[in-house]
Amino acid sequence: DAGVTQSPTHLIKTRGQQVTLRCSPKSGHDTVSWYQQALGQGPQFIFQYYEEEERQRGNFPDRFSGHQFPNYSSELNVNALLLGDSALYLCASSFDRGRVFYAGELFFGEGSRLTVL
Amino acid sequence: AQSVTQLDSHVSVSEGTPVLLRCNYSSSYSPSLFWYVQHPNKGLQLLLKYTSAATLVKGINGFEAEFKKSETSFHLTKPSAHMSDAAEYFCVVSRNSGGGADGLTFGKGTHLIIQP
Numbered sequence: 001d002a003g004v005t006q007s008p009t010h011l012i013k014t015r016g017q018q019v020t021l022r023c024s025p026k027s028g029h030d031t032v033s034w035y036q037q038a039l040g041q042g043p044q045f046i047f048q049y050y051e052e053e054e055r056q057r058g059n060f061p062d063r064f065s066g067h068q069f070p071n072y073s074s075e076l077n078v079n080a081l082l083l084g085d086s087a088l089y090l091c092a093s094s095f096d097r098g099r100v101f102y103a104g105e106l107f108f109g110e111g112s113r114l115t116v117l
Numbered sequence: 118a119q120s121v122t123q124l125d126s127h128v129s130v131s132e133g134t135p136v137l138l139r140c141n142y143s144s145s146y147s148p149s150l151f152w153y154v155q156h157p158n159k160g161l162q163l164l165l166k167y168t169s170a171a172t173l174v175k176g177i178n179g180f181e182a183e184f185k186k187s188e189t190s191f192h193l194t195k196p197s198a199h200m201s202d203a204a205e206y207f208c209v210v211s212r213n214s215g216g217g218a219d220g221l222t223f224g225k226g227t228h229l230i231i232q233p
Binding site for chain 2: 041
C-alpha cells in the first residue's frame with residue numbers, strides 16, 4: 001500500500017515565478033492538507049481540501065492556492081514567488097468522513113523542497 | 118486560538134538513559150494533542166495521540182506521554198533511549214470540536230541527540 005507521495009522532491013525557482021506541487025494521498029484517504037516547513041521550524045498549516053473544495057485555510061496569502069481532483073489527489077500552486085517561500089512543503093492525507101475538524105491521524109509525505117533564488 | 122511551546126530546542130541523552138521532551142499547550146477548547154517524529158529527509162510520523170480518553174498515552178517505539186490539564190502539559194518520555202531515536206520531535210495541538218480554520222498547530226520542534 002503506497003503512502004502519501006509528493007512530486008517533485010526538489011526544485012529551484014527564481015523570484016516572481018510560479019510553482020505547482022503535487023500530492024497523491026494514501027489509498028482510501030479523502031482529505032488532503034498542505035503544510036509549509038521553513039528551515040528549523042515546525043510545519044505551518046496552509047489549507048485543507050475535502051470533496052474538491054478548500055475546507056480550512058491557515059494564515060497564508062492568496063498567492064497560495066490549491067486544487068483537489070476527483071481521485072483525491074491535490075496540487076499546491078504558489079504565484080509570484082518570494083525568497084521567503086523557500087521551504088519544505090508537506091502534504092498530508094487523512095480519512096475524515098466529512099468532519100469539519102480533524103482529530104485523527106495524518107499521514108505525511110516526504111515533502112517537496114522548494115528553493116527560491 | 119491554540120498554541121504549543123516546546124521548552125527545549127535540543128535535548129542530548131546517552132544511549133540507554135531516559136528521554137524527556139517537554140511540551141506545554143494553550144487551547145480555548147478541549148484539545149487533541151499529538152507527538153510526531155521527523156527523521157532526516159523523511160516525512161512526519163505519528164508517535165502517539167491524546168483525544169480525551171486515558172491521560173497516559175502509549176505510542177510506538179516505547180514512547181509515552183501524559184496529558185496534565187492542570188499543568189497544560191503533554192511531555193513525551195521513553196525509559197531507555199536508542200540510537201535510532203535521534204530525530205526531530207514535534208508536539209502538535211488540534212481543536213477537538215467546533216468550527217474554525219486552524220488545522221493542526223505544530224511546535225517549533227525538539228532535536229533529540231543520542232550519545233553513544
